[in-house]
Amino acid sequence: MLRLVATxxxxxxxxxxxxxxxxxxxxxxxxxxxxxxxxxxxxxxxGPNGAGKSLSLRVMAGLIEPDxxxxxxxxxxxxxxxxxxxxxxxxxxxRSVRANLRHALAVYGVPRRKRRERLGELLDFGRLAAIADxxxxxxxxxxxxxxxxxxxxxxxxxxxxxxxxxASLDPQAxxxxxxxxxxxxxxxxxxxxxxxxxxxxxxxxxxxxxxxxGALTEAAPAAQFLLAxxxxxxxxxxxxKLLL
Amino acid sequence: MQGFGDxxxxxxxxxxxFDTDLVEIVGLSLRVTLSATLFACLIGFPLGALLAVGRxxxxxxLTVLVNALMGLPPVVVGLVVYLMLSRAGPLGTxxxxxxxxxxxxxxxxxxxxxxxxxxxxxxADLDAEYHETLRSMGAGAGMRMRTLLWDxxxxxxxxxxxxxGRALAEVGAVxxxxxxxxxxxxxxxxAIALETSRGELALALGxxxxxxxxxLALNSLAMxxxxxxxxMAHA
Ligand SMILES: Nc1ncnc2c1ncn2[C@@H]1O[C@H](COP(=O)(O)OP(=O)(O)OP(=O)(O)O)[C@@H](O)[C@H]1O
Ligand SMILES: [Mg+2]
Numbered sequence: 001m002l003r004l005v006a007t008x009x010x011x012x013x014x015x016x017x018x019x020x021x022x023x024x025x026x027x028x029x030x031x032x033x034x035x036x037x038x039x040x041x042x043x044x045x046x047g048p049n050g051a052g053k054s055l056s057l058r059v060m061a062g063l064i065e066p067d068x069x070x071x072x073x074x075x076x077x078x079x080x081x082x083x084x085x086x087x088x089x090x091x092x093x094x095r096s097v098r099a100n101l102r103h104a105l106a107v108y109g110v111p112r113r114k115r116r117e118r119l120g121e122l123l124d125f126g127r128l129a130a131i132a133d134x135x136x137x138x139x140x141x142x143x144x145x146x147x148x149x150x151x152x153x154x155x156x157x158x159x160x161x162x163x164x165x166x167a168s169l170d171p172q173a174x175x176x177x178x179x180x181x182x183x184x185x186x187x188x189x190x191x192x193x194x195x196x197x198x199x200x201x202x203x204x205x206x207x208x209x210x211x212x213x214g215a216l217t218e219a220a221p222a223a224q225f226l227l228a229x230x231x232x233x234x235x236x237x238x239x240x241k242l243l244l
Numbered sequence: 245m246q247g248f249g250d251x252x253x254x255x256x257x258x259x260x261x262f263d264t265d266l267v268e269i270v271g272l273s274l275r276v277t278l279s280a281t282l283f284a285c286l287i288g289f290p291l292g293a294l295l296a297v298g299r300x301x302x303x304x305x306l307t308v309l310v311n312a313l314m315g316l317p318p319v320v321v322g323l324v325v326y327l328m329l330s331r332a333g334p335l336g337t338x339x340x341x342x343x344x345x346x347x348x349x350x351x352x353x354x355x356x357x358x359x360x361x362x363x364x365x366x367x368a369d370l371d372a373e374y375h376e377t378l379r380s381m382g383a384g385a386g387m388r389m390r391t392l393l394w395d396x397x398x399x400x401x402x403x404x405x406x407x408x409g410r411a412l413a414e415v416g417a418v419x420x421x422x423x424x425x426x427x428x429x430x431x432x433x434x435a436i437a438l439e440t441s442r443g444e445l446a447l448a449l450g451x452x453x454x455x456x457x458x459x460l461a462l463n464s465l466a467m468x469x470x471x472x473x474x475x476m477a478h479a
Binding site for chain 2: 061063090093094095103106107135
């Protein structure tokens with residue numbers, strides 16, 4: 001078990017990956033990755049396709065054990081439900097939206113008598129009331145993303161990991177998700193969002209982490225990073241020139 | 245020996261006037277088959293789900309065994325249950341031989357592997373899709389099994405109907421352990437076998453027609469389950 005409990009991630013970090021390496025298909029897909037996620041605000045992880053962004057979220061969520069290196073969660077995010085992950089392609093259950101959320105509340109151990117009230121809050125928060133009784137998998141991509149995100153929030157996580165939550169959404173659906181993200185961060189949850197969209201990073205992120213070939217190449221405040229990148233990889237990526 | 249046309253005419257007449265013998269036989273068939281299917285589901289659903297998602301020693305061997313038992317010859321099941329329930333057998337004191345209960349036991353043994361094996365496949369396929377999501381939510385093994393069984397409910401309905409179809413059409417096992425006793429353990433398939441051999445084609449044909457209709461109805465229900473799943477976009 002590489003998830004150390006004795007040492008924390010250091011001050012002001014929700015979770016820290018230290019020299020995390022992972023081998024898949026005969027090559028290093030995470031290669032000594034150092035990644036500290038601030039305990040407050042929104043952190044955007046950027047980097048080209050195949051850089052290891054999705055894998056690093058899975059490692060943070062405890063779904064994958066790295067081959068070497070350490071995963072150091074802070075005290076606050078150490079419980080099983082304190083970290084919630086919304087996948088790049090979310091999988092909703094074959095039930096109504098309402099039943100999906102009710103299922104999540106049951107999994108998260110919310111007492112039966114409190115579920116109805118929590119369900120109402122979640123539907124309101126995600127503005128899902130109008131589609132609450134629709135079969136979840138028949139919804140549009142944007143609606144499904146919103147359901148997946150609200151389902152993750154049902155756990156009241158301290159750290160929310162979002163993998164390209166608006167990748168295939170129209171501007172309106174994107175705006176709806178971004179509003180949800182900002183509201184969530186405002187309520188004190190640390191949010192990590194993987195995105196390829198500089199505009200989105202500018203609108204949402206407080207911090208940027210740039211990943212390339214399974215390693216961190218740049219970590220900076222968002223305003224600074226988007227104005228001028230220090231690493232040649234990040235410069236090339238934002239200029240549309242970087243290939244993995 | 246009646247003529248062919250006469251026999252058909254008489255068969256339809258029996259059905260049309262709800263002949264008491266025919267109704268009794270059909271009723272017992274349904275009672276035995278429905279009970280056996282119910283018990284087979286109660287055992288087969290959780291067993292199949294456990295084989296699909298459980299991690300325990302001998303899981304592979306058990307899976308192979310269940311799959312092999314799917315093809316059990318009904319007469320062999322009948323023979324084994326007969327030996328268990330016969331006066332000298334280990335369960336002989338229960339006095340169950342030649343009762344509908346014995347037939348339900350035999351058919352449950354016959355149908356359970358079918359439902360368990362189909363359930364295992366259905367749940368395993370669904371688990372491939374749900375596994376990471378449920379794990380990321382921190383769902384325990386019990387919750388995972390319940391989630392997968394509920395979300396596979398339409399496909400599982402089809403599995404149950406397949407098992408029921410097999411039980412309904414089966415003749416060897418119920419013949420051996422039921423004994424085909426008039427008014428006691430005579431079901432559609434055993435009655436058809438007997439009446440045909442006696443040349444009583446009207447009752448045999450009448451029962452055959454009812455059996456066909458029931459079999460078609462089961463298939464329609466199975467199709468309905470598939471259509472329902474698609475319509476509700478749960479597939
Ligand atoms: N099971 C696996 N077997 C082989 N290679 C894998 C496996 N899982 C991931 N990879 C490889 O690891 C690399 C990183 O994958 P990851 O999904 O983290 O990329 P990403 O940064 O999220 O990319 P994208 O922007 O396209 O989503 C990819 O090159 C991928 O092909
Ligand atoms: Mg990815």
